[in-house]
Amino acid sequence: MSRIVYTGAPNNPRWSTNQPILVATQYRTGPVAVRQAANFGATSATAVLGPDLIMPGQQGNNVPTAGGAPWDQLLAGGPPLTFTQDNLNTWIRAHMLNGRWGGAGNSWQNLVPLTALAHSNKASVEAYMDAFLAASYHYEVGGQRDAWYCLYCCVQSSANPFSDAATTNTQNLYSYAPQFIRILWRAVRILKPVNVSTATAAANLGTYPMSAVAAFPAGFVVPSLPSAMNGKAALPPGKVAGGAVLGALPGNVPPAQANGFDGEIEIHQA
Template identity: 40%
Template structure:
């Protein structure tokens, strides 16, 4: 990044504005009466996120009972996740570390198989392509359009554990059967700086200015007509609604009652219906 640019009328988001402004996590999950991992997260992804320089990856560093040391409660599983000889496990971010998601806070981490984590990364990679196009659009117009295209992004863990029979001595009773990723393309009106504001002042005020537009009910979704006008011919490979895409998982995904989700974080917008063809949702199943 080369620094935020402002010509008195238009801002170009050439700084890490969105990363620092608006991530939110739900409370810790409780499995079999024990607190372990996250429940949900929400983030507004802005067009500057893919253009950060030396951006931190925030790798997972959280440790503790259940992950790398035994639980101490009655009838606890004999194994913790780093000991499991079945699927390989990782501490999967709900919000990507490159997007500012924490690696040390268990509220942003869940135990995921490596296959599930890779499938989640597939979604993140494709959404990065959206953000790259949104950034190019803003730069192409020298920042003089009155809005940014952004992505409102939610991740929710299933309340249903991966275990076939959820019991306190079963390791797989302490992780979700899936995480559901949902995204909506939104347009954010560029805040207007006040006379005499410095770039530092703007960056300080930016989270408040952003929150005024992106909390319920102020979120403004982009329509197909707007997207077709501003991005003629832009297409992305289709993201499957079910990952891992087995017949059993597809059947479960078509019955939401089979995998009720933890609520979205308090204070963030509720998930609205899809408006454009670029809006979507995907269930990432363990494997």
């Protein structure tokens, strides 16, 4: 359950409800990437994810269904094979913003081709974010709170393709896959509304004041960073981070704070 501030009941300044209020808000995607002979694959996707996403029944799947050239159809003037026909790598239509969190699976604006290893590394990062959302939910239901603690997740695709610069051309299949995706995460604090209905609160989440989290309050248990991510700027180990990415971050993404959680990492094809 989640809570909003309600001052109308004596000795009960918080109104409790078992209805989900803050699941996700400010979901947005960028345009499809321009790569060689076709516009293909996502550029960026972002959303603010709330503690109610942990409530039973709130996570979906949005399985990837988008197809077309060069994923499962030959591209005119393009590669002689599709990603589904490649024998060198197993390719997965990976959500930029996870389908369980509301990211679309029916559009390439939220999907990119990732190798199986890259997709596995991405899942490890997302598990860390799930742990944060669980901590946020446990904090929310553990007492009277005047704000929600949420996750701002931003994912961007690399400007450079997976193909080597010397072999990047319209007929190289790997020219249509990004070299990496960059995942950025921030803890944000959203001030709760006062004396409004649950429906009104849910409908206006994007308008409530949001700020960076310099330090978490007492009682908020920040999850430990997984050892595979500790000290890593990129996965898998050995990859070098720092390449150019597509799409601009929303203007309200706060800078990283020294709060023990905020960070970013690149997931490279391998």
